[in-house]
Amino acid sequence: MTIHADRTVLTTHGDVALIAARTVEPGHEAAFQQWVHEILNAAATIPGNLGGGLFHPAAESDPWIIVHRFRNREAMDHWLTSPQRAALFTNQPQYHHHEVARRELDGLEAWFTDPNRTALPPPRWKMAASSAIGIFPISLLGSLYLTPLLTALPQIVRTAIFAALFSVLMTYVAMPAVTRVLRRWLTPDAAQLG
Known part of the structure; x- marks a missing residue:
């Protein structure tokens, strides 16, 4: 190693x-x-x-x-x-x-780097594309199910709730899943070693 x-x-x-x-x-x-x-x-x-x-x-x-x-x-x-x-x-x-x-x-580098691997983080365009894949389902589900429940709240409160929810879901759910599924594409050299 x-x-x-x-x-x-x-x-x-x-x-x-x-x-x-x-x-x-x-x-x-x-x-x-x-x-x-x-x-x-x-x-x-x-x-x-x-x-x-x-x-x-x-x-x-x-x-x-x-x-x-x-x-x-x-x-x-x-x-x-x-x-x-x-x-x-x-x-x-x-x-x-x-x-x-x-x-x-x-920032994003921390999501895409495994401390047990030697590979450097992937190019920024791959990180951006992967992040978009993670953001899309959260945005879609939030718009469909959460927005109707929050329409009575002031805009700043709705935005704060969305920001907190997106941050948690991206960090603990979406990005771990996306980076695991796309590992071979994100860091082909590391995938060959692993």
């Missing part, structure tokens, strides 16, 4: 995912997992942290993947410059591991 070690320049608006790949010397996995647990707990105290996790390698020689999600770039920068993180990283050599790659993803 090869991870591309680059650092993407991000905007300051929208969710941001920080993905780090670390190799661990054999026999030191338990200490590493404890260290990551402490890292994730410390990151959870940062305002704007949306959670994170640790992905075990598929093969012994593959790196472990640590994922952090933040509400925006400012929250991620707060974590990266925090005293809690600095203290945890000061003692990290005792765990016999080191970072081999780091990616920062924002």
